[in-house]
Amino acid sequence: MSKILEMNEIALSFGKEKVLKDINLSVDSGEIFGLLGPSGAGKTTLVKVIVGILEATKGSVWVQGKKMPSLELMKSIGYMSQSDALYQELSAKENLAFFAALYGLKKKEREEVINKAANIVNLSKELNKEVRHYSGGMKRRLSLAASLMHSPGLLILDEPTVGIDPLLRQSIWDEFHKLKESGITIIVTTHVMDEADKCDRLAMLRDGSIIACNTPEKLKAEQGVESIEAAFLAYGGGAQ
Structure with missing residues (x-):
């Protein structure tokens, strides 16, 4: 399966604060890929680097085989921010x-x-x-x-269902799967555990780092747990 996104050794700092730390990530064409983590984990910053709104301090981002940021590529990406x-x-x-x-x-x-x-x-x-x-x-x-x-061939959605009731959230996720079936690749950030379970693959973020990445089923199996929340905690996603 072809890769629509590849991120190599991505790091980003604001002054002395390290927001992203050595992120290595790839997303396959035609999948729903989730970025799961609490507020402050670095999810929004990461998608802004992918889109080209922010430029990484270190590392490279490739979308459809072309290096970002690219004005030409930005026009072919759909981006939905947290705020309307x-x-x-x-x-x-x-x-x-x-x-x-x-x-x-x-x-x-x-x-x-x-x-x-x-x-x-x-x-x-x-x-x-x-x-x-x-x-x-x-x-x-x-x-x-x-x-x-x-x-767009690539759709990036930052907390698209925040503040939405569960029934409507399910309806919107049904639409995501229809978009996937039409050939669109979706990257979605969320802090909602049951949403993370709906993704084809999932990267768990904590303090600007990826602590685990796999299918929801394999992430749960690796830790011998039955829920994504339990897996997230087992991988080190809980409060310290």
Whole structure:
């Protein structure tokens, strides 16, 4: 299976603080890859390095065989940050049209792309509603739709379901698996243990380092435990 992402000896410091420490990581094309860890573990910093928003102090990042940061590659990556970057006074459709324009889609393409993305996140009937009237869950789904506007091959989602009720969270994960089936590779950060269990493979982060990486089943089996939470603690992910 081909690698869509390779990270070699990635380290990043802010002043004297080491945020990422010698990260070696690869992601296969067509998988859902999870980054699991508590707040402050380095998950958001790591995905920002992958996307090209931050540049590592040391090491190299390769996406689709090309070295990052690359403006050309950044245009082919879908990125959904923790905070919703939406215009509250505009309708959902106007927001998506704005992102479509940013990605350079021609006017005749935008309507089709907007409808397709809205359908994926189940917002087709709410497109004309102003975003300020959306619930938190609807805003997260709209942000996901915005990240899909340019049909990315790699989708990077930073805590996409934070603050969302369990029922809606399951619905969004169902959409992730549909996107995977369509050929999109997904990297998702989470601190929710049951979400981590839904990933094809998983890297556990603690204090800027990867403490374990494998399929959820193998991570549990290696520690002789029945839950990802127990595995995370056994690998050293608990409080010190």
